[in-house]
Every structure is written in structure tokens, then in C-alpha cells.
Amino acid sequence: MPALSFQSVSKTYPAKQAGTAAFRALDQVSFDVQEGEFFGLLGPNGAGKTTLISILAGLTRASQGQVLVHGHNVQSDYAAARRLLGVVPQELVFDPFFTVRESLKIQSGYFGVKKNDAWIDELLDSLGLTDKANANMRQLSGGMKRRVLVAQALVHKPRVIVLDEPTAGVDVELRQTLWQFIAKLNKQGHTVLLTTHYLEEAEALCGRIAMLKRGQMVALEKTSVLLKSATSQVLRFKLDGDLPAAVAAVARVTGRIVQVPVNNALDIETCLNTVRSAGLVAEDVEIRQADLEDVFLEVMNRQQAQSGALA
Structure with missing residues (x-):
């Protein structure tokens, strides 16, 4: 059973005003990501990558087709599907009223995970956040907030990790720290789906790559085959x-x-x-x-x- 299965997924947004055409963000996109894969999803701005991830995460409904996470439909069996997912979004979204550690404990509670302090400590250490554990989220730099987003996505130990432009606008140190940790989790069996505009990252990390353009799949192959x-x-x-x-x-x-x-x-x-x-x-x-x-x-x-x- 694939870790992720996108089956003829389409998404059409209705016309915003009379006389304009509906916008088709995704057009019959189909591919599977096998368990334990490090998979890259590439495309220019507006290709449909974030729309596809939003459908996977349950933030947007597909107009047609279906998406499965380890066999669980993200619409009809959304609770089970979401427990298996850890999503790092593009945007910096945070609650300004809590410290880093409190934010991670609250995120654990969303998934019913109790007595999670040891794993939270490991996340803080692995992502270089230990000295910021008791800092309020408002006090953090953009790069530190990005690290917290990664920690929040991983706090419930998801089987599938989804990274949507995780290193956009961050420093070299964070990139190295993040990829070392994600590569470690991937070797332990976690499936990783990555979107990035830093193609050298995709080349170094991803075993297979899919490319989207204007909502359509234009390439799907092993990275080594694409290079050849x-x-x-x-x-x-x-x-x-x-x-x-x-x-x-x-x-x-x-x-x-x-x-x-x-x-x-x-x-x-x-x-x-x-x-x-x-x-x-x-x-x-x-x-x-x-x-x-x-x-x-x-x-x-x-x-x-x-x-x-x-x-």
C-alpha cells in the first residue's frame, strides 16, 4: 500500500466575476508515493503544488478524484489520515501567546499524544531550539519560527512528513540542521514529500521527482533517470x-x-x-x-x- 496516493485529482475554482472563466488549478493529477520514499514535487509558481498539498492536508476539497494516506481517504476518513500526516506550511503561522515548549505541548494534545516531553526535548535539540524553549513565539526571528513549525509538524511522530518550501528565506545553518534531521527520520522509515524551489536540495535528497506545470503532471521519474x-x-x-x-x-x-x-x-x-x-x-x-x-x-x-x- 502506498504511503500517499493521488488519484485523478482535479481542482477548479469558480469564476470570481461574471464574464471570467473558472480557474483549473489541478487537472487529473495521479501518482503514488511509496512508504519510506523521499519524494520531490517540483514546479514553477502557480503550478498547483500548494493546492495539492492543501487537498492532502484537508484544507481544500478536490473537485474530482481522491487522495489516500496509507489507505485512508483525506475527506471521508479525515481523522485517521491527519494523524498520519505532519505538514510544514509555507506561511509562518504561530500563536503569539505561548512559549515554544507550550506550543509543542498544545500541538501534541491536538493528536491525543500524552507524556511527550522526551520527544519534544529531542525535537528542540535536533532543530537548535533548546535555548529558545521558554521564549515567547513573538520574540523569535523568522528562521526560529520556521524551526518551530517543523517541530510542530513532527511532534506527534507522523508516518508521512510534508514539507512545503521549508527552507524558503532561511539561513544556511537551518537548512543543514533541518536536512540532517529529516534525512535521519527518512532512514528510520518516515515518508517525506518535499516541494522546493532550491533544486539542488531536491537533487541531493529525493529518490523520485514529479514535476507540475499549470496544474498538470509533466514529468514523473527517478532523479537519476531525469539527470541522465x-x-x-x-x-x-x-x-x-x-x-x-x-x-x-x-x-x-x-x-x-x-x-x-x-x-x-x-x-x-x-x-x-x-x-x-x-x-x-x-x-x-x-x-x-x-x-x-x-x-x-x-x-x-x-x-x-x-x-x-x-x-
């Missing part, structure tokens, strides 16, 4: 100045760093010649294998081209 499917390598160099239009059209630029997909030696020489002809000097030139971000962009661009051809 890349049709090109990447020419990487640093540059001062504006790229020639021919290179800019296909390049990914981050500050001075330019990355261009290339298929062979001729592509490499053509790109560098174009740069030189514009009176520019490419520095620190290297060729690297495509990473998950390259594959992600390739899949998204391919889907956009197919949609344009059908239009």
Missing part, C-alpha cells in the same frame, strides 16, 4: 558586459555567471566566438554535466513549446 535524460551539457563562464542577443536567448544568467546548454564541440566554439566577436572576454570557462535545474528548465520549456504548437 538531459539532452545537453552546460558551458559555464563569467562575463562582464551584456551578452550578444543570440547567446542571451538560450543562456541562464546569474550576475556575472553565464550558463548555456551545448550539445557538442561546435556549439561550444560557436558560443565563445559570438562572445569574442562582441568584444567581450569569457573568464573561468568550464563544461559541466547538466544538473536538476537544467533538466527542470528543459522540461518546462519543452512543455511550453508543445502547448504553443497545440494552440
Whole structure:
């Protein structure tokens, strides 16, 4: 039995005003996450990731299809399904009237978990919150509040951990602390579903990945297979100045760093010649294998081209 099963899930929001069309946030999305998997759910903003997680968590009802958590339907058997889930949301949601430890004890009570002090202490220690245990939630920084959200999601020892952009806007220390702890829980048998825009995290952690675009599934495969499917390598160099239009059209630029997909030696020489002809000097030139971000962009661009051809 899968830990999570999404079966032909669709979600349509009605038109907000007369003369506008209804919005279809999810369109027949189907996939399973096996028990003990570390599974990635990727997609650009507006792809439907958070809508899918909201349906899983019981915050939104699917228009069609069903979602199961270890065989429990999230709508008809919601109490059992929710006991098996620990969800870390994108938003920083907290009660300003309690300390960190009190918040965790209250969260334990929601699930009927008693005498949970030893596990709460372990969560506080593992997430670097021990010295903040008696601090009021209002006194914490954004990163510390994010740690508390993670602890709240785990306080009832759920079999399935759902992380919706858990490291958005947090420091490197928290990322390392969080992933070490989540990886430990995953090795102990907990299933993890992750959404993130930090694709290097997904590449390092996830055994399988699904990609969504405009509410539809556009890829579902093992991470290693996705990486091998890349049709090109990447020419990487640093540059001062504006790229020639021919290179800019296909390049990914981050500050001075330019990355261009290339298929062979001729592509490499053509790109560098174009740069030189514009009176520019490419520095620190290297060729690297495509990473998950390259594959992600390739899949998204391919889907956009197919949609344009059908239009």
C-alpha cells in the first residue's frame, strides 16, 4: 500500500466575476508515493503544488478524484489520515501567546499524544531550539519560527512528513540542521514529500521527482533517470558586459555567471566566438554535466513549446 496516493485529482475554482472563466488549478493529477520514499514535487509558481498539498492536508476539497494516506481517504476518513500526516506550511503561522515548549505541548494534545516531553526535548535539540524553549513565539526571528513549525509538524511522530518550501528565506545553518534531521527520520522509515524551489536540495535528497506545470503532471521519474535524460551539457563562464542577443536567448544568467546548454564541440566554439566577436572576454570557462535545474528548465520549456504548437 502506498504511503500517499493521488488519484485523478482535479481542482477548479469558480469564476470570481461574471464574464471570467473558472480557474483549473489541478487537472487529473495521479501518482503514488511509496512508504519510506523521499519524494520531490517540483514546479514553477502557480503550478498547483500548494493546492495539492492543501487537498492532502484537508484544507481544500478536490473537485474530482481522491487522495489516500496509507489507505485512508483525506475527506471521508479525515481523522485517521491527519494523524498520519505532519505538514510544514509555507506561511509562518504561530500563536503569539505561548512559549515554544507550550506550543509543542498544545500541538501534541491536538493528536491525543500524552507524556511527550522526551520527544519534544529531542525535537528542540535536533532543530537548535533548546535555548529558545521558554521564549515567547513573538520574540523569535523568522528562521526560529520556521524551526518551530517543523517541530510542530513532527511532534506527534507522523508516518508521512510534508514539507512545503521549508527552507524558503532561511539561513544556511537551518537548512543543514533541518536536512540532517529529516534525512535521519527518512532512514528510520518516515515518508517525506518535499516541494522546493532550491533544486539542488531536491537533487541531493529525493529518490523520485514529479514535476507540475499549470496544474498538470509533466514529468514523473527517478532523479537519476531525469539527470541522465538531459539532452545537453552546460558551458559555464563569467562575463562582464551584456551578452550578444543570440547567446542571451538560450543562456541562464546569474550576475556575472553565464550558463548555456551545448550539445557538442561546435556549439561550444560557436558560443565563445559570438562572445569574442562582441568584444567581450569569457573568464573561468568550464563544461559541466547538466544538473536538476537544467533538466527542470528543459522540461518546462519543452512543455511550453508543445502547448504553443497545440494552440
